[in-house]
Amino acid sequence: MRGLRSLRAPPPLLPPLRGSEDESRRHVTALGLGLRNAAPARRDSRTRAARDALADRPRDARHATGARRALRADPGTARVGARNLGLHARARAGTIARITPNLSHERAANQAERDDVRAGEPTSFRQLRSELEALGCFEPAPLAPLVDAALTFAGALALFVLAARSPLWAGIPLFAIASVLHARIGWAMHDAAHGNLFGNRPIDEVLTWVFCFILGEFPSGWRHGHNAHHRAPNVRSIDRDKRERWEPDRRYRSRVWAAIDVLVLVRRNGLTLPRLLALLGVRDAFYTKDHRPDRFRGELANSLAGTAVILAIFVFLYGPWGVALYIPYSWIAGVYLNWIFAGNHYEKPAWDEPPALDFAALQIVTTSNYTGGAAIRALCGGLENHIEHHLFTSMPRRHLRRAAPVVRRYCASRGLPYMERTLTAATRSVLDFHTVGVRR
Known part of the structure; x- marks a missing residue:
């Protein structure tokens, strides 16, 4: 096996970069x-x-x-x-x-x-x-992402309804597509959290909370982890988003096992778990509690309320199975987002x-x-x-x-x-x- 080719660079000649x-x-x-x-x-x-x-x-x-x-x-x-x-x-x-x-x-x-x-x-x-x-590349362009988010949310909801009324062979793929569409709302949350939706901090902050409500996320915790990645990508001591990549035991003898463990599963505190979108929210909850304790209660209430709404919709559509179906929904959404971003670095x-x-x-x-x-x-x-x-x-x-x-x-x-x-x-x-x- 070829070991990880890492590089320990000499100390920087300038002060460490902060922010982005x-x-x-x-x-x-x-x-x-x-x-x-x-x-x-x-x-x-x-x-x-x-x-x-x-x-x-x-x-x-x-x-x-x-x-x-x-x-x-x-x-x-x-x-x-x-x-x-x-x-x-x-x-x-x-x-x-x-x-x-x-x-x-x-x-x-x-x-x-x-x-x-x-x-x-x-x-x-x-x-x-x-x-x-x-060239106008920094001009705010909120209409397109907001319309896209609204249509995506409506499409996801329609497919969840259609999946509930379809036979099993058709309902499963419809449910999977709906889960992916719901996860795509994360693009709008990403824009608002970066402050590039309207370019107006109060408005973008309100929209960040709205999208985090839909996804069950924590604005402050998400920013903490994501901004660290932006500040120093592929720097192990800082980049939390890519930390799993360098775990020495994540080496396999076939691409199939690598795909299962790296793209489908996730390691958390020594445990191997499904790569649920909800686990990303749990991670960001701890980030919020540690780094923005003044906002933790409000963001926790926002996240739990959004998750409760999703569960209520699932129970309404699928009956008692609705609570259990939250797991495959969150899993599909988590795998999709991880797959899209895994290869960028x-x-x-x-x-x-x-x-x-x-x-x-x-x-x-x-x-x-x-x-x-x-x-x-x-x-x-x-x-x-x-x-x-x-x-x-x-x-x-x-x-x-x-x-x-x-x-x-x-x-x-x-x-x-x-x-x-x-x-x-x-x-x-x-x-x-x-x-x-x-x-x-």
Whole structure:
């Protein structure tokens, strides 16, 4: 069995990234000492670059602190990090040829010229965002996701009713489709929780509670786990959403067993359980209690009330069997959501601690998109453009496809891998990762 190819990166040369997009926009204006691209770094050039960054006198005092820290840092650290990341990337995916140095985002154009990048390409995160803003990619677009959520909810309810009135052979698939449709309401909850539905915090917060009521979720707990994933994807000490991936005993001798245990089942506190959507709510309940105790009672009441409504509908439609049918409904919904998102971060670099990468580079090298037509867009709810979403969580889902060509050019200008693959290939990579003896 090939063991997990992990990488313990050297300590970051800058303070650890906190938050995601908003904080990164301030962060990238300072000294962005990333991994070197071609020749090993020289102490003199590193020192001059750091002094140049200090001369820019960024407004945020933390930027100046980061620059001074980089000035005192050992230049050899960056060389070791570059070598390790290059070896790791070639072994895991073979897609990362280089990570362009980012000595100063204001001087990124000079680096682009050295790499023979076409004039006019976005070469800094600030330029990238400015170009996307000019295209209107950050304009709120609440109508489409709200209409989609309403139609999805109505369709799920209609199919649950139809399943109750159909013979068993037809009722089972109808019930399964209805469960998937009900889970798709999570896309709207995801948008509202990220604050990109209306772009108005109070309105988005109210809608987050409404959608969490429908799904039996906890807004604060969901945000805690999900934002940690966005802040540092594939960083084991931070990314809770992907923690199961690195459990050493989750290795199997066939893809079938890997699919059952990784996609259909879940590990919780030493127990192997069905991957119920309800268990995600339980996990987020503990997150809320630990990190937002002031909101725990209100969110618990909201979640329990929503679950009670679902159970009441099931009992009304299916009689005494309604309570028992909540389990397969929650299982189907949980498996669907896990399957859709499982492959976005496999076959990508991973670390024990945050690496010495700027925000944009970290998001891009750890994330991949799905390709496909309307069916994939319907399955993924627009989040098939996962790289764009990780770079800009405040961008509405509807605009992610429009942003993709610009982001692709930005990746090319920095020498970063823009990985796209089919959902089938991504699923296969997940199963291969957990299967003994599969060449990767």
